[in-house]
Amino acid sequence: MKELMLGNKAVARGLYEAGCSVISSYPGTPSTEITEEAAKYDEIYCEWAPNEKVALEAAHGATLGGVRAACAMKHVGLNVAADPLFTISYQGLNAGLVICVADDPGMHSSQNEQDSRHYARAAKVPMLEPSDSEEAREFVHRAYEISENYNTPVLLRLCTRVAHSQSVTQTTERVLPERVPYVKDPAKVMMTKNSRDAHVRVEQRTRDLTAWAESCSLNRMELGTDTSLGIITSGTCYEYAREVWGEMASILKIGMSYPLPEQLFLDFARKVDRLIVLEELDPILEDHCRKLGLSVEGKSLFPICGELSPNLIRQAAGLPVPESRKLEEEIPMRPPVMCAGCPHRGVFYILKKLGCMVYGDIGCYTLGAVAPLNAMDLNVCMGASCSGLHGFLKAAGDEWESRSVGVIGDSTFIHSGITGVIDSAYNMSNSTIIILDNSITGMTGHQQNPATGKNLRGEPAGKVDLEALCRAVGFERVRVEDPYDLEAFEEALKEELTAQAPSIIISRRPCVMIKGVKHEAPIEPKTEKCVGCKSCMRIGCPAISVAEGKVRIDTTLCVGCKVCSKLCKFGVL
Amino acid sequence: MGHLEGDNEMETKNIMIVGVGGQGTLLASKLLGWVLMEKGYDVKVSEVHGMSQRGGSVVTYVRYGERVYSPVIDRGEADIIVAFEQLEAARWLDYLKVGGRILVNTQKTEPMPVITGSAVYPEDLPEKMRSAGAQVDAWDFLLPARMAGSAKAVNIALMGRLSTYFPEDWESVWQEGLEKNVPERFLEMNRKAFEFGKKIQELDK
The missing domain is CATH 3.40.50.920 (Rossmann fold)
Known part of the structure; x- marks a missing residue:
């Protein structure tokens, strides 16, 4: 059947057709829809793993269990999965394994633009690179053939313009390969002689694949x-x-x-x-x-x-480009912003007010760095807010302890923050970490995670108890606060910053964009009382603007969170 | 404003859909892409997901022809730009072919730099775009959307107007496209928005 298909959906279709039965992934733009679309096929077990390393290990485990498996991640996710990747390359599989990795040239939604092709060479793993949706679908079939013929995981590299472009795709039916029985094989223990033998096999495999590459139709x-x-x-x-x-x-x-x-x-x-x-x-x-x-x-x-x-x-190339015309007018930028009612907004307002050094992380809340809040000092990668702050405090000393925080989302905390806070608890730095628990993985488009109590398909699942987890790893000071309650939040933060022990504040309030989260009626400003002081504008809410010297609320955006009300001294909001 | 009759059928045509994250540009491009494929063209639609969707400036490229290669449209290449917001129309104007058509929803959504007062929202943008040589087709599409029952149907109202740029006998394909691409519970409302959008000239008098 002919269908106009998103590249990621075409990959999912290819996985379905090729008989893939298990997918374990961590969401990351531009790779997320691969797993979401695959989950629409009942025949494929799909899950969100806590991070990409776990996802790859789980997918590899599934191939040992005898079925074709896959995982999907963004380019930086492959860094996290690199550890198992290099050794799975040695150990081999029991059924085909395809690792989908989506690069983001131009950094539409990423913190760097690393080129994943380096990993193929470094891990000595073949990599296929489709150029449109039809190839994305077809190359999944080819990847499984290579994977099983050469006993190697295969990387399928997409980039944003393949992952997020729709083009015409011809689909076929699903063919389920026979399950491969698991048989214990002592050579699979990766140590000493086994590993040395495996490396020799991998080098031969690369020579064989190079010879095959001369005449294969992929090139x-x-x-x-x-x-x-x-x-x-x-x-x-x-x-x-x-x-x-x-x-x-x-x-x-x-x-x-x-x-x-x-x-x-x-x-x-x-x-x-x-x-x-x-x-x-x-x-x-x-x-x-x-x-x-x-x-x-x-x-x-x-x-x-x-x-x-x-x-x-x-x-x-020295060729002519089409003529085009610009307006002479200065066109104001339109940077992305936190949504109206976003629970993160109040936290960043307080952090700015207290003049904190804020070690940020990866997620919607990275937008706490933009005007007018400008409340984030830096970020690096998933989880660095926790471990980076720990190292910072070890060097910067006491005077910074009372004004430095790490800020991390719930999904990111589970992904890589937890090991950082263990470092902090174990090696005793007096850090303050704020977990922004909005009960969802927000930036990538609302995926469930181990702290939400639901699985990828939205069904009830196991749930990490964040408070108990933080206490269990050694934090005695763990508290839950509501980020809409600015006053209480500020008090709590001041207490934890001055406390002589490491502490974690869980800022808990679900993302307002989650289906089923109740919105309050939009604020109706008592405009006659407005003096135009613009205090309410300091939180950078897209629903608030000033027209003719008076506050104006965009009722299509406002969800009635009333954070702005707390900033208005004149009872307007 | 006539439809694309008389144009070279084989040559790849370029349509851009620009707006503010959250305005429903993705559904609009999905519908348009579906209709064009149904009419037998090779089609590519390129979207932006992730970070910039959070209220940022968003763009979708729709290309169709006998064989389409690049998924993106570059400066000076767009035959038509459909702008969900005035400022976004102006921002992407240099992607329009000189003398190309730009369909503009005159709704204004202030970006954060304007809200905080560090920038000014420019006045009379449709007129200025006309002076720059573009064929500007500007209307308030919030009106047909509200008439249909939801301010959120602006995207489909715009598609209604865009449908008048194409041959009249495409109508049944547009209707089928709505059926296939719009969630069922919003279908009736969006059908109305499409219809009102088509007749925007009569509504806006």
Whole structure:
């Protein structure tokens, strides 16, 4: 059947068709919909794991149990999963394993733009790279074949423009492979001789795959009538190349970006006059060409940083770009903001008021860094707020203890924050951590997590008791506060900052965007009392603006949280 | 304003849908993409999810033709821009082909820098875009949405107006598209919004 399908949905479709039976993932833009869409098929068991390392280990465990399995994550998630990845590469599988990883060139929703192709080479694991939805679906089938033929996990690399683009896809029916029985094999214990033997096997596997890459249909030489220029490319860049140079151009399209063929590159080079490599992020195909002694242009023309686009490529290649007109007018920016009624807002308002050093983390609450709150000092990666603050306090000393906090969401805390607070409890730093528990994984589009009491499908599930967990790892000072109650929250925070013991404040209030969370009636401002002091504007609520010197509430946005009311001294709100 | 008759059928056409995160641009592009595929075109729709959806500036690219390659539309390439908000129309204007059409919902949503007073919301944007050579089709689409029963149906009201740019005999496909892409409990309301959007010229008098 023909369907217009999102790249991520096409991956899910491919997993379904190829008989994948278990998926364990952690959400992360732009990979999240792979698992969400797969969960719509009753035949696939799907779960959200606490983090990507656990997800990969669980998926690998499922292959040992005899079924095809998968996991999905964003590029930075692969850093977390790197530990099992490298050794699973050695140990092998019992049934096929596909690891979907979505890179984010241009950082639409990420803290860095690392290139996952490095992992394929580093872990010696083959990587496939589709360039549209139809390939995304088809390459899942191919990935399982490679995985089982060569006894290796296979990475399926997407980028934002493949993951989040819809294109026409041809679907097929599901074919379920026979379950592979589990048999104890002493060679699977990864130590000493077993590991040394495994490494030798992995090197041979890479040589075998390299030989196969020369003739496999994933890599394609498309010689056009114009051979004055030859373009070596992969993924979305293939689509850009066709867009810019048209159907007459000669292209070497690489569908398997690791391991790369050699003879195929050399053959292509002989057939064209000039070679360019078109790839986003790092010069991986380009370096391969240089290793083969080919003279190519790549990063000398196109940038390493950011996404490529048709015009950017045209400009770099000296081709004309379409004419366009801008308004002379200054157009104000529209940065993302915390939603009206967001429970995080009050917390950041208090942190700003108290002038705290705030070590932030990854989630919606990273928006606490933007104007007018500007209340976050920095963030690094999932969980760093807890461990980073601990290290900071060990160095900065007592004077900072009373004005430094780590701020982390519930899902992020479970993902990687918990080990950081254990460091803090065990090694006794006098830290204050605020867990922003909004009962959901917000930024990636509302996924359940181990602290919400529901599983991926929204059914009742096990639930981490955050208070008990924090106490169990050694925090004696653990309290729960309501972030809508600014006064009480401020008092609590002051107490914990001055306390001579590490403490955790759980700021508990569900995200207002969760279905079923009750909204209060919008605020009706008593405009006649408004003096236009703009005190209410300090919290940066998108529902509040000032028109003709008086406050105005956007009733389509306001959910009646009344945080602004607490800032108004004139009883307007 | 006539439909796309007389254009080269084979050439890839570009439509951008721009707005503010939360305005329902994704549903609009899903509907449009579905209709174009149903009419036999190769189609690509590129969306933005994640961080920027939180009230930020959002853009969706819809491309169709005999064979579509790039999932994105670049500056100077859009045949049509559908803007859910005035300021977003102005922000993306340089993506429009010179002389291209821009369908604008005249609703204003102030961005945070305007709310906090560090920037000013520019006046008379539709007029300024006209002066820059764009064919501007600007109406208040909140009106048909509210008439249909919800301010949230602005997206489908805009699609109603956009449908008038295409041949009239596409109507049944648009209707089927609504059925296939809009959740059932909102279907009737969205059908009305689509209808009122189509007739915006008569409503806005």
